[in-house]
Every structure is written in structure tokens, then in C-alpha cells.
Amino acid sequence: MQALIQIQKLRKSYGAVEVLHDIDLDIRSGEVVVVVGPSGSGKSTLIRCINLLEEYQGGVVLVDGLKVEKGPELAKVRAEVGMVFQSFNLFPHLSTLENVALGPLRVRKSNRKDAEAKARELLVKVGMAEHAHKYPAQLSGGQQQRVAIARALAMEPKVILFDEPTSALDPEMVGEVLDVMQNLAKTGVTMVIVTHEMGFARRVADRVIFMEAGRIVEQGEPQQFFNTPQEARTQAFLKAIL
Numbered sequence: 257m258q259a260l261i262q263i264q265k266l267r268k269s270y271g272a273v274e275v276l277h278d279i280d281l282d283i284r285s286g287e288v289v290v291v292v293g294p295s296g297s298g299k300s301t302l303i304r305c306i307n308l309l310e311e312y313q314g315g316v317v318l319v320d321g322l323k324v325e326k327g328p329e330l331a332k333v334r335a336e337v338g339m340v341f342q343s344f345n346l347f348p349h350l351s352t353l354e355n356v357a358l359g360p361l362r363v364r365k366s367n368r369k370d371a372e373a374k375a376r377e378l379l380v381k382v383g384m385a386e387h388a389h390k391y392p393a394q395l396s397g398g399q400q401q402r403v404a405i406a407r408a409l410a411m412e413p414k415v416i417l418f419d420e421p422t423s424a425l426d427p428e429m430v431g432e433v434l435d436v437m438q439n440l441a442k443t444g445v446t447m448v449i450v451t452h453e454m455g456f457a458r459r460v461a462d463r464v465i466f467m468e469a470g471r472i473v474e475q476g477e478p479q480q481f482f483n484t485p486q487e488a489r490t491q492a493f494l495k496a497i498l
């Protein structure tokens with residue numbers, strides 16, 4: 257079966273500086289992939305190329321067989337690729353419920369009743385049902401991020417990309433967000449997660465990818481990756497953070 261995400265010979269530059277060099281990566285449907293690596297290694301840039309938040313200069317990215325490029329198909333691709341950011345990015349003037357219902361209303365053209373019923377279901381799933389009427393400013397960071405996850409899920413995307421979803425949170429709120437993500441992983445949603453939470457990676461990932469300086473240096477199942485990393489650079493990275 258063809259991989260859900262196919263990345264071949266991906267090259268990305270900012271100006272004259274190339275920051276991703278010939279990345280090859282296939283992610284199958286249902287897979288949970290955790291991307292780790294030092295700051296500046298290209299983790300964010302890589303996942304942002306999957307929904308064209310960043311344009312790329314070489315190679316190809318396909319999501320479910322559709323090429324990720326500027327043009328008439330881009331909206332279609334973006335509807336299939338959810339994203340959760342470090343900084344939550346909820347709409348401040350919309351309630352929790354409205355934030356979650358908005359995508360289906362606008363993009364999927366659902367009717368309001370269905371969109372709101374679905375949003376309520378998702379808020380139950382992320383433990384935010386009692387906060388449906390509140391605005392983002394009335395919520396803690398962990399609560400906002402759980403709403404952001406519900407909002408991504410509302411579009412029923414084929415894959416959800418997470419870029420350091422817990423890095424902006426106070427430590428006591430990290431667990432509640434990781435718990436939601438762990439439960440999500442069990443439901444078979446395809447997830448690509450950039451994170452520094454190695455315990456989470458060990459528990460939840462099907463595959464861990466280590467990036468450095470714009471390349472994938474090593475990848476493997478968590479057990480193998482953390483216990484017997486093969487590359488000296490991986491070993492040095494793990495030694496520094498664990």
C-alpha cells in the first residue's frame with residue numbers, strides 16, 4: 257500500500273541557505289512518528305513543508321497521492337493535514353466551541369447544528385466539555401492546547417502535525433496535553449510530532465526520527481532508537497538530553 261505521506265529528495269532553502277538536504281521519508285496511514293533533534297536541525301521546516309506552510313525548492317511531497325504545491329489542489333491537501341502549534345493559535349474572539357466548529361463550517365460546509373454537535377463530542381474527548389462557552393483568554397495554556405487539538409480533529413484530517421505542542425506550557429500542564437495525544441494515537445490517527453518529550457516518544461511513537469543539520473541521521477522503533485542508537489551523533493544527542 258502506498259504511504260500516506262511520501263517525501264522524496266526534499267530540499268528547502270531560506271534565501272541562499274539550504275536547510276533541508278534531500279530528505280526521503282514515507283509515513284504510512286495510522287503511523288505515529290516522533291521527530292527529535294537539536295534546535296535548528298530543520299524539524300519545524302520539515303513538517304511545515306507537508307502542508308506548504310513553507311515552500312520547498314526541490315523534490316516532492318505527496319499527501320494521499322496529492323502533490324503538495326501551490327495551485328487548485330492546495331486547499332484540498334490542507335483540509336487533510338491538521339496542525340497543532342506550540343503557541344496554540346486559537347481565534348481569540350471565538351469561544352471554545354466556535355473555534356472547534358469553525359473549520360467544518362467554513363471548509364467542509366457542514367451545517368451549524370452538525371458542526372456544533374461534532375465540536376461538543378470532540379471537546380468531551382479532550383476533557384474540555386465544561387469550557388465550551390469560554391474564550392481562549394479564559395483558559396490555561398494546557399486547556400487551550402487541548403482545544404487546538406480538538407479543532408484539528410474536527411476537520412477529520414488524514415494526518416495531524418504537531419510542532420512542539422507542549423514547549424510553551426507550564427510544566428504542570430504538559431501531562432494533560434500529552435495524555436490527550438497518547439489517547440489520540442491509540443485511535444489510529446496518523447501523527448507526526450516534533451517534541452523534546454522523550455518519555456512520551458518512547459511510550460507513544462511507532463518510529464522515532466533523529467534530525468541534525470537538515471538531514472535524517474537515524475530512525476528506528478523507540479525501543480531500538482533509545483536503547484541502542486547506531487550513530488555517534490544520535491548517541492551524543494541522547495546523552496545530552498536524557
Ligand code: ADP
Binds near residue numbers: 270297298302
Ligand atoms: P528546528 O525546528 O529543528 O529548531 P527549524 O526548522 O526551525 O529547526 O530551522 C532550520 C534552519 O532554518 C535553522 O538554521 C533556522 O535558523 C533556519 N530558519 C528557520 N526559519 C527560517 C526563516 N523563516 N528564515 C530564515 N531561516 C530560517
Ligand code: MG
Binds near residue numbers: 299300301
Ligand atoms: Mg522548531
